[in-house]
Amino acid sequence: xxxxxxxxxxxxxxxxxxxxxxxxxxxxxxxxxxxxxxxxxxxxxxxxxxxxxxxxxxxxxxxxxxxxxxxxxxxxxxxxxxxxxxxxxxxxxxxxxxxxxxxxxxxxxxxxxxxxxxxxxxxxxxxxxxxxxxxxxxxxxxxxxxxxxxxxxxxxxxxxxxxxxxxxxxxxxxxxxxxxxxxxxxxxxxxxxxxxxxxxxxxxxxxxxxxxxxxxxxxxxxxxxxxxxxxxxxxxxxxxxxxxxxxxxxxxxxxxxxxxxxxxxxxxxxxxxxxxxxxxxxxxxxxxxxxxxxxxxxxxxxxxxxxxxxxxxxxxxxxxxxxxxxxxxxxxxxxxxxxxxxxxx
Numbered sequence: 001x002x003x004x005x006x007x008x009x010x011x012x013x014x015x016x017x018x019x020x021x022x023x024x025x026x027x028x029x030x031x032x033x034x035x036x037x038x039x040x041x042x043x044x045x046x047x048x049x050x051x052x053x054x055x056x057x058x059x060x061x062x063x064x065x066x067x068x069x070x071x072x073x074x075x076x077x078x079x080x081x082x083x084x085x086x087x088x089x090x091x092x093x094x095x096x097x098x099x100x101x102x103x104x105x106x107x108x109x110x111x112x113x114x115x116x117x118x119x120x121x122x123x124x125x126x127x128x129x130x131x132x133x134x135x136x137x138x139x140x141x142x143x144x145x146x147x148x149x150x151x152x153x154x155x156x157x158x159x160x161x162x163x164x165x166x167x168x169x170x171x172x173x174x175x176x177x178x179x180x181x182x183x184x185x186x187x188x189x190x191x192x193x194x195x196x197x198x199x200x201x202x203x204x205x206x207x208x209x210x211x212x213x214x215x216x217x218x219x220x221x222x223x224x225x226x227x228x229x230x231x232x233x234x235x236x237x238x239x240x241x242x243x244x245x246x247x248x249x250x251x252x253x254x255x256x257x258x259x260x261x262x263x264x265x266x267x268x269x270x271x272x273x274x275x276x277x278x279x280x281x282x283x284x285x286x287x288x289x290x291x292x293x294x295x296x297x298x299x300x301x302x303x304x305x306x307x308x309x310x311x312x313x314x315x316x317x318x319x320x321x322x323x324x325x326x327x328x329x330x331x332x333x334x335x336x337x338x339x340x341x342x343x344x345x
Contacts, residue, residue, distance in 0.1 A: 043322045044105070048097050050315050053083050069094065100308040104270070104288050104319060111264035112316060113255055116216040116223050118274040119292045120202045123226050126194060130187045140172045148172060153275045156218045158240065158248045198229050199294060201314030206230050208317045213238055213258040217248035249277040252285030272313070276300050279307070
């Protein structure tokens with residue numbers, strides 16, 4: 001049986017050079033929707049395979065020339081045999097990811113709000129080690145500490161952070177300021193020993209020129225310390241501790257202020273998060289949320305099956321770059337430009 005992607009008459013962005021050689025005039029397109037469908041389909045397919053495979057752009061551009069999913073699967077399997085369990089797994093992931101990408105692109109996002117720890121930088125593991133060290137000093141069991149770690153993801157030093165820990169173990173928590181100082185001391189020792197690394201693609205996306213802000217529940221001094229390798233300007237950082245209400249995620253207040261600072265509306269702004277509290281804040285605020293898969297948050301990803309998840313932040317530049325593919329005015333302009341090029345030949 002041959003499985004096919006919905007067949008349409010299509011051209012792709014990367015085939016524009018061919019248009020210049022073959023294009024005659026606007027009459028070639030009886031309906032501008034034909035051109036829109038051409039452009040949109042291969043753009044979505046390109047982003048889809050960037051997310052699902054580890055292949056480079058050149059290989060993906062070769063693969064997306066076909067609309068036949070069987071052939072696409074065969075080509076991917078030849079280049080990266082471990083990308084999918086089997087053909088059924090590929091079809092399921094490909095089609096579900098396509099729906100998510102279409103939903104995002106239809107909103108034409110122009111700005112991005114990033115979480116910091118666990119999204120832009122690999123600090124989640126360092127934080128977990130810090131909690132374990134504190135647990136060892138207080139003689140709190142490994143299982144109890146793990147419960148605390150899982151229950152407080154994305155809450156760092158918020159009021160809910162302390163109350164949640166106290167509900168699980170009164171032996172683990174001390175007076176709030178004392179606990180902050182102890183956490184900072186142990187955390188800095190671990191960071192010095194193990195180092196902080198940017199997540200996959202974070203350097204590329206930060207340097208890509210997109211409109212962005214980093215918004216976190218973490219105090220700004222820790223945000224600056226953790227993200228130093230990315231050289232993010234201070235005015236691009238926003239902490240819940242700087243809010244008048246001090247109310248961080250899962251309240252949407254932090255993200256709404258971030259969008260306002262970027263002169264962007266929530267519907268036009270992507271939120272990139274790795275934690276449940278951050279995702280909830282984004283959804284409550286009316287943002288389109290993308291989950292960053294940092295390798296240790298699969299349970300979080302499973303909680304939100306309708307949301308797109310990515311493991312390489314550089315993919316976001318393709319989403320922002322291709323946001324215009326649903327705009328008909330752009331299609332008309334492109335056709336007229338190609339028509340003009342033909343006249344100059």
